[in-house]
Amino acid sequence: MWFNHQTFFSEYEKQFVPLSAPKLSGLDQLLGFVQLDPDVNDPRWVAYMLATVKHECADTWQPITEMGKDAYFDKYEVGTPLGIRLGNTRAGDGLRYKGRGYVQITGRANYASLSQRLALGKSLEDDPERTLDPLTAYRIMSTGMREGVFTGKSLKQYLNEAGTDYLAARRIINGQDQAGKIAAYAQGIEKALRLALQQ
Secondary structure (H helix, E strand, O other), X not given: OEEOXXXXXXXXXXXXXXXXXXXHHHHHHHHHHHHOOOOXXXXXXXXXXXXXXXXXXXXXXXXXXXXXXXXXXXXXXOOOHHHHHOOOOXXXXXXXXXXXXXXXXXXXHHXXXXXXXXXXXXXXXXXXXXXXXHHHHHHHHHXXXXXXXXXXXXXXXXXXXXXXXXXXXXXHOOOOOOHHHHHHHHHHHHHHHXXXXXX
């Protein structure tokens, strides 16, 4: 899929707010990644992916690191319920494998499994900061949302020939947390994308 970026930006700003130069640059880069992704061919998928980034990255359009003082990440430490679920096995894993990227992957097991799935030369487990590289962050998001890696739920379950359920699609990432807000983002973004779509 190819989009006229300027048309998209113009329509996006009508739906939401003006884009600062850093935000425009980040969004432009994301659209470029989408256009080169052979596995994404539905404007609704693009809309929901971008809506997720808008929310998860605090409207910066850049991969970010989960915020909080070091002690905040103790909840992910070895032996805690969250730490066990996230596959953290060594002291310090809670902080080392805190949320990063466009969709905030968290935990040693997720960093390791996504490295394998993406066939990365150097594992994210060894270099967790690499999840902040925009292309790597995009590949994690695209694979995770398309294949149901994060929660077992995928884009095709909610956005398909049978219909469009942006509200329930939040289950791809995080239950129903902020589902209505993100669904509204997706609707506005989809409108802008369709106007910008080049045949």
